Amino acid sequence: MGLNLEITLGKIKLNSPLILCSGIFGFGNENIKFIDERKIGAIVTKTITYEPWPGNPQPRIYETNYGMINRIGLQNPGVFYFMRNIFPKLRKKYKRVFVSISGRSEKEFVEIIKIVSKKRIDAIELNLSCPNFENEKKMISQSSELTFKIVKSVKNETDIPVIVKLTPNVTEIKEIAISAEEGGADILSLINTIKGLAVDFKKMRVIDGGLSGPSIKPVGLKCVYDVYKVVNIPIIGMGGITCGLDAIEYFLVGASAIGIGSGFYSNPQIIDDIYKTLKNFLRKNKFKSIREMIGLLNEKKENF
Amino acid sequence: MGLNLEITLGKIKLNSPLILCSGIFGFGNENIKFIDERKIGAIVTKTITYEPWPGNPQPRIYETNYGMINRIGLQNPGVFYFMRNIFPKLRKKYKRVFVSISGRSEKEFVEIIKIVSKKRIDAIELNLSCPNFENEKKMISQSSELTFKIVKSVKNETDIPVIVKLTPNVTEIKEIAISAEEGGADILSLINTIKGLAVDFKKMRVIDGGLSGPSIKPVGLKCVYDVYKVVNIPIIGMGGITCGLDAIEYFLVGASAIGIGSGFYSNPQIIDDIYKTLKNFLRKNKFKSIREMIGLLNEKKENF
């Protein structure tokens, strides 16, 4: 079968629409047998910050109904260490490497961009769901203004395509998505985890973090569906994908690529499984490429 | 055992902390054997509007991972019909009847309040998650200003306690909750359904509505946990409760009562089950009342 699963994200060509989500695969340098690089469009690194961060104390994770909550807290060795010691391995291993970054100030964002832009990375993903930004009580992507501002300064600093990853914890994600596009975003990643909380009865404590997994799929689909109608840049859809049909749902409501997240922990062979289902689906429905199913279930674009 | 499950919600005394959520039990006049009125603190009616509403065309519901999406669209016979023909039956059947209402304008809210206030109802619940309010693109409870305004005008009109029900689809629910309290809300109901979407492959269409059920429990808990810290009025906690332990989680993070929602559809004997678990839990932990466990897992109140 000549069928292939190639897609494009703006100017970036990927040989598969399957993208490994930020934070799910550590720094990407673990030797995980289950990841077949040929079936992967790109890997997004765990979010990297300027200085090394230790991450949060325990508890960091807890299971929920068809999902999990995490509050890892961006444990990472800092951008210098990362670019020097980890990035080169990723570069060799994956055809496309997207580096996820976050900062506590506009200045930090710019500094990090300068450093990562020196190497051949395929895209930068801005994780704008980091709390404690410049002493605001909000995440950046909870404010249209901040989103616009940060995206714009980052775009001024680099020629590398910029992906903007948004939180679903907003009143109207369409507004934020438009601001990101206006700021110059090349691609959007939807969605980051949803604010959630679990109770650990045994230890009588709460785990207050970000919810991911199958239970959030309807929220991810809704965000992609809504945002697709109002922007003209491609969307990487994610949130609760555990099988090929989930991935197809995201394409049908407007995603150009999909992110594999915590579903990998449940089924580490998820990549092979999705890849196979996608091929079969294209064949059965006589689609020639993934592109043909993108947004099929969306009404026409709307003016917002 | 002398143990009882009495609670108070502001000035309202309930002989049980179990409240039947709005919209889950129709208009409350169906003869459902599984509802033991003695174990119910109060019933909230399906949301009533000024004029009769036909509701949405099909599809109206769809199952998701551990949950469901609905877009019933407030099908109801209007406030006049309701108060004349349905309310009297509820009055006889349930010790406490809370009437849920919604309007498309401030004026409509006030009109409805005037009508319902003529009868002996125990509380009014304002469903502020109705879209299409005065041609805004937002729900009322997505705006602090609108929430404040509507709650205030309603409070001016009636002496009946007012419950304000909020959507979780906001950037910061604490802000909205504070506005509701400032507007004069006596009680808060958290949470209404979360915006979500499902794909029906067979019919190749989307179901774009509100997500409920176990998958949203972490979001409901998080909202109650956060809001408890910043308000001084009681909270009815709901979202994904399917068993007694779920209910206890809500109490521990700050709810004074809990709402039984779509979990009833999965297990119509949920009321008996939760009631029993609560009694056992109190006994085992030597709590004398539900009150003693409210907010136990919250840190101190915070200034916001």
Added chain:
Amino acid sequence: MERKICKILKNENLSGNYYFLILENNFKKIFKPGNFIHIKIGNNFLRRPFSIALFDREKIGIIYKVVGKGTDELRKKKKGEFLDILGPCGNFFPIYKNKKVCIIGGGTGIAPLIFLSKVLKKYGNDVYFFYGARDKNLIFFKLLLTGINYIFSTDNGSYGKKGNIFDVFKNFEENFQVIYGAGPEILLKKLSIYSENIPVYISVENYMACGMGLCYGCVIRIRKNNGYEYKRVCKDGPVFKASEIIWD
């Protein structure tokens, strides 16, 4: 309506994707033809509705087709295991006496009609059962009753007349006094045209949540004055007069 945990007495493949499930009947209520049960299957949040195909003091039976997650899990349940059942749900077919009646259906629509045919016969009716299937192997001969006039059709002509069961019925010479139908929507729509002259009762299906008349999720449009109102399939139905329904 009661909720019971019922023991599975039998769960056998009939043929193709069709299965026959028999449960121990520990309900107090009497079930009537047209009623359905609402079954909790595995971790699916919502229950799944199935028409009663068989009912007596000891047993409740349904015929189901595997079409998705829930029915696929149901298929795997074994004799001796238990299921969480809500029932009897919905309304039922009105039962006439000593009439010449037609029953017509296909697919899973056969399920309630088998139970119906039994009761109609008991009440002295002369019962003609028009039974459509895709193929001979999808006609469940062993579930058929004696004393009923069966007329079969199959899409591929492997048994009975070749073609659609509605066409067979249309060309049939008898004059019926009541018509009962269940099955594909297209068949039910076509039956509506007879309702000007005689009563036509049909059992319709819709996606359901509560199954108890509470959520208003399963509504269909029913004629009212010059317009329509939404009525609940689970509570006001699943049996409606064909003439009342406004099809989409």
Added chain:
Amino acid sequence: MERKICKILKNENLSGNYYFLILENNFKKIFKPGNFIHIKIGNNFLRRPFSIALFDREKIGIIYKVVGKGTDELRKKKKGEFLDILGPCGNFFPIYKNKKVCIIGGGTGIAPLIFLSKVLKKYGNDVYFFYGARDKNLIFFKLLLTGINYIFSTDNGSYGKKGNIFDVFKNFEENFQVIYGAGPEILLKKLSIYSENIPVYISVENYMACGMGLCYGCVIRIRKNNGYEYKRVCKDGPVFKASEIIWD
């Protein structure tokens, strides 16, 4: 690390809440004492980690205690059914040769130690196994091996010395060259004091998501210079030098 669908050969109650599960070994890799497997159980989103208690060419065995949702579902699995297994996960106990070694543990900590004792014996060590339990019926005699010196204690004195296994060990006359431990955190903490003089290796537990070193959810604090760094129990552990760990 491999993912295999393994057939259950046995799933028996040992006593109380403790069970012994034996799976058909269709892994290519050799498992070592200290390694764990990560099992997908029913509809629980996350897998559940269990130490290897038994390993040979044909079989993989774990001992588990029913403590929650997952283990309760596991208990109900029957011989002949299949489980989705990830393994071998984590690091393993370093194996010395011809030494006088101490193994000490209690509760589910016994599981990896049984496998460990077998391997240590094979390598010519003189093995003393301090085995603590709440009650005699929680000592799994049938899983014990010959050629190993067992010292038992029970909380209620129903078998061996009465009291805590650490106290029994503390008062024991022998000088060990290596100590291996697993079980309750309080025991592991106490063992740390011996690590100034001899190597003390302990297997620790933590709540896990991925089990593959990817999510950084299972970290514990490990000494580094004057401070600490977070290390992953699932990948850098579960076996650590007792001296490295900073207990909460």
